[in-house]
Amino acid sequence: MTSESGCEEQALKPASAFSEADRDAVYRAIETRRDVRDQFLPHALPDELVARLLAAAHAAPSVGFMQPWNFLLIRDQAVRDAAWEAFRRANDEAAEMFAGDQQTLYRNLKLEGIRKAPLSICVTCDPDRAGPVVLGRTHNPKMDLYSTVCAVQNLWLAARVEGVGVGWVSIFHEADIKALLGIPERVQIVAWLCLGYVDQLYREPELAVKGWRQRLSLEDLVFIERWGRPASLIAEAEDRVSPAS
Amino acid sequence: MTSESGCEEQALKPASAFSEADRDAVYRAIETRRDVRDQFLPHALPDELVARLLAAAHAAPSVGFMQPWNFLLIRDQAVRDAAWEAFRRANDEAAEMFAGDQQTLYRNLKLEGIRKAPLSICVTCDPDRAGPVVLGRTHNPKMDLYSTVCAVQNLWLAARVEGVGVGWVSIFHEADIKALLGIPERVQIVAWLCLGYVDQLYREPELAVKGWRQRLSLEDLVFIERWGRPASLIAEAEDRVSPAS
Numbered sequence: 001m002t003s004e005s006g007c008e009e010q011a012l013k014p015a016s017a018f019s020e021a022d023r024d025a026v027y028r029a030i031e032t033r034r035d036v037r038d039q040f041l042p043h044a045l046p047d048e049l050v051a052r053l054l055a056a057a058h059a060a061p062s063v064g065f066m067q068p069w070n071f072l073l074i075r076d077q078a079v080r081d082a083a084w085e086a087f088r089r090a091n092d093e094a095a096e097m098f099a100g101d102q103q104t105l106y107r108n109l110k111l112e113g114i115r116k117a118p119l120s121i122c123v124t125c126d127p128d129r130a131g132p133v134v135l136g137r138t139h140n141p142k143m144d145l146y147s148t149v150c151a152v153q154n155l156w157l158a159a160r161v162e163g164v165g166v167g168w169v170s171i172f173h174e175a176d177i178k179a180l181l182g183i184p185e186r187v188q189i190v191a192w193l194c195l196g197y198v199d200q201l202y203r204e205p206e207l208a209v210k211g212w213r214q215r216l217s218l219e220d221l222v223f224i225e226r227w228g229r230p231a232s233l234i235a236e237a238e239d240r241v242s243p244a245s
Numbered sequence: 246m247t248s249e250s251g252c253e254e255q256a257l258k259p260a261s262a263f264s265e266a267d268r269d270a271v272y273r274a275i276e277t278r279r280d281v282r283d284q285f286l287p288h289a290l291p292d293e294l295v296a297r298l299l300a301a302a303h304a305a306p307s308v309g310f311m312q313p314w315n316f317l318l319i320r321d322q323a324v325r326d327a328a329w330e331a332f333r334r335a336n337d338e339a340a341e342m343f344a345g346d347q348q349t350l351y352r353n354l355k356l357e358g359i360r361k362a363p364l365s366i367c368v369t370c371d372p373d374r375a376g377p378v379v380l381g382r383t384h385n386p387k388m389d390l391y392s393t394v395c396a397v398q399n400l401w402l403a404a405r406v407e408g409v410g411v412g413w414v415s416i417f418h419e420a421d422i423k424a425l426l427g428i429p430e431r432v433q434i435v436a437w438l439c440l441g442y443v444d445q446l447y448r449e450p451e452l453a454v455k456g457w458r459q460r461l462s463l464e465d466l467v468f469i470e471r472w473g474r475p476a477s478l479i480a481e482a483e484d485r486v487s488p489a490s
Contacts, residue, residue, distance in 0.1 A: 011454040012284070015277065015446035017408030018270060025267035026274050026406045030301045030399050032260065039257070056275045058463045060398070063415060065452040067461045072468045079470055094383040106380065130458065135351065136415045138339040142390065143415050146435065149394035153305070154275050156395075157402065161271045163262030170308060170381045170388050182472040190391065201260035207310040209256040213375065216312045218303045223317045225324060227427040 029160045032201065036165030037110045040117040040196030044075075049162055050119070053195075056158035057123075062147035064135035069148045069190075072122040072181055077115075079180065083192065084114040086176035087169060094171055109210060112169045117194035122181060123152055125188045148190040155193070165198035274405045277446065281410030282355045285362040285441030289320075294407055295364070298440075301403035302368075307392035309380035314393045314435075317367040317426055322360075324425065328437065329359040331421035332414060339416055354455060357414045362439035367426060368397055370433045393435045400438070410443035 017023065054071055062068060074080060091111065098106045114120060125148040137143040156166045169192040177189055208214050222231040262268070299316055307313060319325060336356065343351045359365060370393040382388040397413070404411045414437040422434055453459050467476040 011447050011449070012445040013448050015279075015408070015410075015443055018274070018406040021266070022270035022273070023406040025263060025270040026402060027297070027301065028267070029263070029271045030304050030403065033304070033306070034260075035306050052272070054463060054467060056272065058466070059275050059278070061278070061280050061401070061413065061450075065450050065458040065460075067466070070466050070468065070472075072470070072472060073476060074470055076470050090384050094380075097378045097383055109380075111381070133342045135339075135354075135452070135457065136356070138342055139335050139417060140415045140419070142387075145387065146390070146394045146397075149391045150398045150401075152391075153395045153398040154402075156306070157271060157399075158275065161263040161268040163260070165260075168306065170385045171383060173384060181470075184472065187472075198260055200257040202256050203258050204256070205306075205310050207380070212380065213310040215310075218299060221303070221312070221315050222299060223315060225317070225319055225321050225426075227315075227317060227429065227432075231318060 025161075029157045033156055033160045034165065034201045035206065036167045036194070036198060036201065037113050037206065038116065039165055039198045039200055040113050040194065041198060042118060043197060044118050045164065045195060045197070049164070053155050053158050053162070053164070057151040057155040060147065060151035060154045062150070063137050063143035064130055066130040066134055066137070066144055066147060068125045068127065068129040068144040069151045070124045070126060070187070072124070074120040074122065074181075075118065080114050080120055082180050083120065083172070083177060084112070086172045086180065087112050087114060089176075090172045105210075105212060109207075109212065111171060113167050113194040113196070114169060114192070117165075117167065117196040119195045121155075121193045121195060122177065122189060123148060123191045123193060124183060125190050126186065127188070128186055145188065145190060152191050152193065159195060163197055163199075164195055165201065167194040168192070169194060270406075274402045278401055278405045279410065279446045280451065281412045281439070281443060281446065282358050282451065283361065284410055284443045284445055285358050285439065286443060287363060288442060289363050290409065290440060290442070294409070298400050298403050298407070298409070302396040302400040305392065305396035305399045307395070308382050308388035309375055311375040311379055311382070311389055311392060313370045313372065313374040313389040314396045315369045315371060315432070317369070319365040319367065319426075320363065325359050325365055327425050328365065328417070328422060329357070331417045331425065332357055332359060334421075335417045350455075350457065354452075354457065356416060358412050358439040358441070359414060359437070362412065362441040364440045366400075366438045366440060367422065367428075367434060368393060368436045368438060369428060370435050371431065372433070373431055390433065390435060397436050397438065404440060408442055408444075409440055410446065412439040413437070414439060
């Protein structure tokens with residue numbers, strides 16, 4: 001019992017809040033991160049930088065410590081051209097689903113940077129990574145996919161601090177990209193990410209700037225104790241929080 | 246055309262890499278974030294702090310700028326007790342799915358802090374938030390769930406810098422928690438998060454410390470151009486990256 005407690009103590013280490021400067025840095029990464037479609041600069045990302053981004057992704061939480069992700073790096077222009085063709089076909093189908101002015105606006109939006117960004121990363125989830133029964137996935141079969149999304153978000157924030165923009169492309173038939181990259185049947189594609197250096201980003205999400213959809217009030221999305229019960233204390237707290245610089 | 250370009254210029258702003266100190270802060274948040282089950286301290290989280298965490302979540306990327314998330318704050322002990330009962334029932338079922346020594350180890354793990362942590366946040370996804378056809382969800386119906394997970398990961402990293410631990414509970418029947426909180430049929434629960442101040446965290450993920458499952462080699466999870474093609478350049482780059490302090 002004593003030795004177990006000793007191990008436990010060694011495994012735990014002090015963890016306090018960050019300094020104000022370090023805290024601000026993390027909030028700034030979160031607030032200024034954007035989904036980039038067109039601001040990519042052409043020069044290649046160094047291997048060391050890509051390794052840091054992947055290490056950040058690999059540090060994500062995962063259900064049952066399953067680490068279900070894989071990362072396929074795609075630099076080859078021919079492969080990116082083929083992926084873009086898959087996007088284009090799906091995007092034509094997508095445009096047809098919108099009516100009237102909305103379809104016109106949709107067709108005028110640039111929704112991907114597959115050919116412009118020098119690097120794409122296809123992020124996948126292997127449900128068989130830790131056997132058929134996974135701690136924490138027993139009652140929610142999507143938990144492995146959610147873990148993989150956490151890896152994507154870690155990578156995205158790390159990219160922001162490196163001066164690298166990321167765009168998440170979701171408009172394609174999964175079968176097309178799986179065939180292109182030789183991805184096994186059991187494995188699911190979670191994200192196709194486009195990456196490249198950027199020297200400017202939108203102040204607000206591009207879809208808001210372009211008039212597609214505006215930011216919702218956070219206050220309306222927060223409830224207390226039960227669905228639909230307004231959380232006025234949050235609104236009051238927000239008034240007291242100094243605005244982000 | 247000129248005025249449009251002008252608007253575009255105003256909407257874009259310079260965005261460079263962060264300073265080395267700020268970059269290190271973000272990587273440190275990513276690397277030291279843990280899934281907390283037992284280290285929660287009892288004192289309440291101030292409203293201002295909770296508002297900052299929710300604002301970080303609300304800054305997540307979302308498909309079609311849909312912002313499909315809601316956040317239900319649960320402080321009431323009776324509600325948390327009821328949620329814990331739902332966990333306990335599901336966890337007994339889960340334990341039975343593991344055999345022999347693995348079941349023994351499973352039963353010895355503490356997998357949640359619902360009653361110990363002073364605040365729970367139930368994070369949900371409303372698929373109807375932006376109408377039936379959503380930009381970017383046309384070919385992947387899970388994109389709204391993925392957006393909601395990005396919000397969870399933002400909140401988790403923000404919590405780390407605030408000295409707040411977060412634990413993601415996934416072992417319950419969704420119907421039990423939906424009934425408890427009055428969540429509408431159409432809305433999906435993505436995460437039940439337990440939050441509280443912490444003054445220590447595990448050096449490595451708790452499931453590794455407790456011998457459940459170890460960290461995989463990142464090198465084995467990265468491919469180049471095609472599934473299964475090793476990315477030796479990443480291994481080489483990793484050797485050159487200085488280890489995190």
